Amino acid sequence: MAEIQITKKEGYALLTIDRPKALNALNKDVLTELKAAISELNSAGDIRVVIVTGSGEKAFVAGADIASMKDMTADEATAFAELGHSAMNRLSDSGMVSIAAINGFALGGGMELALACDIRLLSENAKMGLPEVTLGLIPGFGGTQRLARIVGQGVATELILTGDMIDASRARELGLANHVYAPGDLLNEAEALAQKIIANKSRPAQRAAKAVIQQGLDLALIAGLQKEIIEFGELFDGPDPKTGMTAFLEKRKADF
Numbered sequence: 001m002a003e004i005q006i007t008k009k010e011g012y013a014l015l016t017i018d019r020p021k022a023l024n025a026l027n028k029d030v031l032t033e034l035k036a037a038i039s040e041l042n043s044a045g046d047i048r049v050v051i052v053t054g055s056g057e058k059a060f061v062a063g064a065d066i067a068s069m070k071d072m073t074a075d076e077a078t079a080f081a082e083l084g085h086s087a088m089n090r091l092s093d094s095g096m097v098s099i100a101a102i103n104g105f106a107l108g109g110g111m112e113l114a115l116a117c118d119i120r121l122l123s124e125n126a127k128m129g130l131p132e133v134t135l136g137l138i139p140g141f142g143g144t145q146r147l148a149r150i151v152g153q154g155v156a157t158e159l160i161l162t163g164d165m166i167d168a169s170r171a172r173e174l175g176l177a178n179h180v181y182a183p184g185d186l187l188n189e190a191e192a193l194a195q196k197i198i199a200n201k202s203r204p205a206q207r208a209a210k211a212v213i214q215q216g217l218d219l220a221l222i223a224g225l226q227k228e229i230i231e232f233g234e235l236f237d238g239p240d241p242k243t244g245m246t247a248f249l250e251k252r253k254a255d256f
């Protein structure tokens, strides 16, 4: 793949958007490759965590590709937004845990890619923002919906209507960044988190937890709680609860 690099490790993979000349901006080709890469990793079966990052030291992803959008018709823009949404949804809905390792600018569609990930780690020099209104646009790859779900309606409205960029410490305060690291430590920390997520943890339990957390955000509390009961019970159709609880009672770590 030309503009997406995949490096597979033990149980996890690094997915790098590799278009540094345009600060890794997302055009149609990159989005199409991104979708294919996510599907490939998800169906490989042995990849439980995907770390998404950007090539170079300056940017995670500086947004959707402005040059390629400038002359779009309304129909073309709609199709482009649909393509972006389908790439973000494929990541968000995948059975893998996704970690965004944000190594610089994450703007517009780049911030939206980070919002579609389950966990966001930022380098100290990262900057996030949705500057679309300065271009006569609105966020088109899910930002209007996902940002408000993470930081709340008031903060999301302010960030989207001003187009302001925020730094890593503000992102941390808002709950947008799970952790902030020195630039040289970011990828090592992302890999350490991937390994921690994998080690001695039940994959079916993690998949069920991710699904219930995500789906629950779109449901009334009572319906989300009901979903939790169903998923809790269904895990007992598989071997992992017995494996995990037997290991606990025998005072050792589970080997799932």
Ligand code: CAA
Pocket: 021, 022, 023, 025, 062, 063, 064, 065, 066, 067, 084, 105, 107, 108, 109, 110, 112, 131, 132, 135, 137, 138, 139, 140, 141
């Ligand atoms: N699309 C296309 N090209 C981009 C780009 C983008 N989103 N962001 C940067 N580039 C290109 C620049 O045009 C420049 O190319 P040339 O060298 O050929 O001139 C190159 O990357 C380097 O960028 P700068 O010279 O601008 O670098 P800088 O350090 O001065 O500024 C920056 C960095 C603040 C990130 C600035 O590049 C910038 O503001 N980029 C645009 C950010 C943006 O507005 N993103 C939102 C896009 S719209 C969107 O994403 C819609 C959606 O939701 C679907």
